Amino acid sequence: MMPTCPAWPKAFADLYRETGCWRGETFGAMLRERASAHGDRPAVVAGDIRLTYAELDVRADRLAAGLHALGIRTGDRVVLQLPNSAAFVEVCFALFRLGALPVFALPTHRSSEIGYFCEFAEAVAYIVPDVHDGFDYRSLARQVRDRNPAALRHIIVAGDPGEFTALAGLYADPVDLPEPGSADVAFMQLSGGSTGLPKLIPRTHDDYIYSLRASADVCRLDDSTVYMAALPAAHNFPLSSPGILGTLYAGGKIVLASSPSPDVAFPLIAREGVTMTALVPPLALIWLEAAAGRRCDLSSLRVLQVGGAKFSPEAARRVRSVLGCTLQQVYGMAEGLVNYTRLDDPEDVIVHTQGRPMSPYDEIRIVDEEDREVEAGGTGQLLTRGPYTIRGYYNAAEHNAKAFTSDGFYRTGDLVRLTPEGNLVVEGRAKDQINRGGEKVAAEEVENHLLAHPAVHDAAVVAMPDDFLGERTCAFIIPRGAAPSAGELRAFLRERGLAGYKLPDRVEITDAFPQTPVGKVSKKALRETITAKLRPLSGIEA
């Protein structure tokens, strides 16, 4: 059964087709076409594995046949939690060909998140590695299975399967499968979120392939592009901006790095002749540091994209001189809209702005709290609508009514301003979220888990400034009885299966929360309290 996902109104769908944004392509057909046009060209490099387009095409067909034999059908949801590997790419294309929908979990998600995705998406299968980065995903799979999600029938493991189904055993003789339609949902991304539970983002073949084409165009990809995925492949940035899928769209080669650390990534750049890669700001800082301090051949690298969180102009300015390549700032969101600085923009624009929308059909509005347009150059909340921005989350009617305007603009929750030349600068955030170096933490989700602790009477989670990550998480706690320690609370949240990046970095015990005039907890005041406390000379008069 196909899930219920709000679609574009007919007038907009017609417009996006007439203007050639949506061309009726599907991912399955895209790979088939590339394989027949240049089957011998390299498509995927991961560890010791090298696949040409023809090989990837055949392996996707064979895996689709095996998944079909298991009973996985068009419209079924499959929670996918694979690290950067050839298996990730093969499973994606096998599911695309089947018309089954990957739900893209991150490797750092644990039983709280995965259990929820399986239940909410009514997933029929969950696909994991055996062990990755020292963590045994089969034990996580057992925990998820023991929660008995109603629809979950298969746990599939890349590597040693234990008691589960081996991915490697599923490759079978290709069978004829019905082609999904280009307007169908192809997969679901996860929202960074600001509410108690993460939302699922339905993306169609039409809208996502358009975003690949537009991204590949802006980033000037062609079949000589060698893109390295250093960030987790399932995230929208390395997946499609232009990332793995955009590079395959352009006929280039993708290199999947098992880790973004310079020790792994730098030798891969030299060995594979990587021309482009993408990082979040804290990793870019690590790369700048590492490249300045060692001899390494990064000469093939032409573009370093940085996005997911605000990149400081000081660091941005160093990219060209230290790494010898062009910086491209990327301000995007899994819901759709992606902004890029252009490769030939003046250095000042590249260093100081987060770029401009990639499509002429992206509509943006910058508004105040009453949804009135702010004056030119003023800061306000960004609203957006366009050919690759969703009109609603999966099965979330109530939330959609708040997250979208009545005329279909997505409320990004970001505070931005537009420069006179038309570039966006991200100035802050109106949503209740912490951006921990590109990883998004929904305050309410963490608060709900903290409230389950017997010694917590009330909890309020806010961002605190951090030189390295940009922001970290601070939990203000009103205790019930003896105050719990930070270590105790973190262990408690970990025990509840919350991903590590969501655990509070700091806990502040208090006996009351400051209030807004309407009696809500003032997160602004709490942010100010912790910011003042962290400032080394706070309270000392100059």
Ligand code: OOB
């Ligand atoms: C990307 O996607 P998400 O869905 O993980 O997060 C989106 C949010 C934005 O609404 C904004 O708050 C923040 O992340 N953000 C940035 C930023 N890029 C994203 N804030 C400041 N400066 C930037 N450059 O993060 C994402 C998706 C596709 C491409 C790139 C990033």
